[in-house]
Amino acid sequence: MKKRVKIVLFSVLGIVLILGVFAGYFYFKFKNAYDTTDKPYKNYIGYINQEKALLNDAYTLCDEGAIYHTYNGAGLNAYNGTKRQFRRNLAEDYKGDFFSDSGYLNFRFLVNCDGNPGWFEIIQMNLDLEETELDPKMVDSLFSFTALSKNWKPLEFKQEPGNYYMYVSYRIENGKVVEILP
Known part of the structure; x- marks a missing residue:
């Protein structure tokens, strides 16, 4: 009986640990990974500041x-x-x-x-x-x-x-x- 309790307890603990790792990964991926507050490059590759660019008022973007x-x-x-x-x-x-x-x-x-x-x-x-x-x-x-x-x-x-x-x-x-x- 004690052996079954230990197996169930370790199984539940393992599942909780795996779920915790997934939750932490998704939290980091979607919450912190795109925070550019303290990063030297605050924008995506290809970004052009449309307010400072030349000919920024000749046409409009669709x-x-x-x-x-x-x-x-x-x-x-x-x-x-x-x-x-x-x-x-x-x-x-x-x-x-x-x-x-x-x-x-x-x-x-x-x-x-x-x-x-x-x-x-x-x-x-x-x-x-x-x-x-x-x-x-x-x-x-x-x-x-x-x-x-x-x-x-x-x-x-x-x-x-x-x-x-x-x-x-x-x-x-x-x-x-x-x-x-x-």
Whole structure:
């Protein structure tokens, strides 16, 4: 009889312990894991502060501002046409002969459900990937080109057009764009 009581007692204790571990895991997962109060990076990857961004009032976001492809952007799917067409358009619009700077010019932005870009952040770096200031006229020229709606297309999410995160990085050598990422 004592042996059965011990077995039942240990079984109940084991079940309670397992339930306690699951409860603690779910409490942490859903309560504390997403608390960014004391963390250095308070937002998700792909976040753009819409109040501080450039061209933040030109268009509106659809679907209550839901944004897709936030981890690494929409990539090659976002270009209207192909990336090759994007390069051709850049060659026609951008005249790098007037500039001598070298570095990386990165644009992080959102495109709404109609294919209109806005909410831009600009990051300027030298070829050693250190933040620096590049020629403002060159930055403005590439910003104006990147912000053209003709370069971007609407993308669908669950068979509905939606907003998405995008980035374009230009590698520039002596004023000439030598590489475009993605």
